[in-house]
Amino acid sequence: MKIYGDSNSGNCLKVKWVCDKLAVPYRWIEIDTGKGETRTPQFLRMNGAGQVPTVEFDDGRALAQSNAIIRYLARDSALVPRDAFVAAKMDEWLFWEQYSHEPYIAVCRFQLVYLGKNVSDLDPEKVKRGHAALDRMDSHLVTSRFFAGDMISLADVSLLAYTRLAHEGGFELGRYAAVRRWIGETEAYLGLPPAR
CATH class of the missing domain: 1.20.1050.10 (Glutathione S-transferase Yfyf (Class Pi); Chain A, domain 2)
Known part of the structure; x- marks a missing residue:
C-alpha cells in the first residue's frame, strides 16, 4: 500500500498514525502540494480531487479523504467501537x-x-x-x-x-x-x- 501525503498535514498524519498503531505496512510517498504534485495527470487519475492524503492499494484501487481512509483501514480493529x-x-x-x-x-x-x-x-x-x-x-x-x-x-x-x-x-x-x-x-x- 502507498500513502501519498504531506508530512506537514494533520489529515495525512492521521493515516500514518493509524497504520503505525495497527502495524499496517505501507510506503509513504511525500507529496509537495505547493509544487503542484497533486495536479499531475498521473495523480489526478488516481484522485480526481487532486488532494492528499490518497492511498493506493496493491490491487490499484485508490481511496481519498483522511477520515474515510482511516475508517477503512481500522474497520476490524479496537479503534472502531463494537457497539x-x-x-x-x-x-x-x-x-x-x-x-x-x-x-x-x-x-x-x-x-x-x-x-x-x-x-x-x-x-x-x-x-x-x-x-x-x-x-x-x-x-x-x-x-x-x-x-x-x-x-x-x-x-x-x-x-x-x-x-x-x-x-x-x-x-x-x-x-x-x-x-x-x-x-x-x-x-x-x-x-x-x-x-x-
Missing part, C-alpha cells in the same frame, strides 16, 4: 471534525505557519469558530475521557491531528484543561512525542 451506536457517535465526531473543527483550527495554522500571516490578520470569524470548536471539545471531555465510548477511537485520532497543533494557529490551549489532558493521553496511546 453500533457508539461507532455511530464516533462517525458523528469524524464528520464534525472535518466540518466544524479543521476548517478553522487547521486553516488558521496554515495561514500563520505557511503563509506567514500575523495573528491580527486572521479572519475573526475563523478564530471565533475555532474557539467554539475547542470549547465544545473541552466541555465534552470534562465528563468523558474520550470522544466515543470509554476507549480511544478513530474520533480521537482524527481530532488529535490539528488540536495538538492549535497553538500554531493562534489558539492557546491554556484554558482547555480537559483538552490538554486528552491530548497527552492520545499522544501516548499512539506513541507520539508531545507536540511542541
Whole structure:
C-alpha cells in the first residue's frame, strides 16, 4: 500500500498514525502540494480531487479523504467501537471534525505557519469558530475521557491531528484543561512525542 501525503498535514498524519498503531505496512510517498504534485495527470487519475492524503492499494484501487481512509483501514480493529451506536457517535465526531473543527483550527495554522500571516490578520470569524470548536471539545471531555465510548477511537485520532497543533494557529490551549489532558493521553496511546 502507498500513502501519498504531506508530512506537514494533520489529515495525512492521521493515516500514518493509524497504520503505525495497527502495524499496517505501507510506503509513504511525500507529496509537495505547493509544487503542484497533486495536479499531475498521473495523480489526478488516481484522485480526481487532486488532494492528499490518497492511498493506493496493491490491487490499484485508490481511496481519498483522511477520515474515510482511516475508517477503512481500522474497520476490524479496537479503534472502531463494537457497539453500533457508539461507532455511530464516533462517525458523528469524524464528520464534525472535518466540518466544524479543521476548517478553522487547521486553516488558521496554515495561514500563520505557511503563509506567514500575523495573528491580527486572521479572519475573526475563523478564530471565533475555532474557539467554539475547542470549547465544545473541552466541555465534552470534562465528563468523558474520550470522544466515543470509554476507549480511544478513530474520533480521537482524527481530532488529535490539528488540536495538538492549535497553538500554531493562534489558539492557546491554556484554558482547555480537559483538552490538554486528552491530548497527552492520545499522544501516548499512539506513541507520539508531545507536540511542541
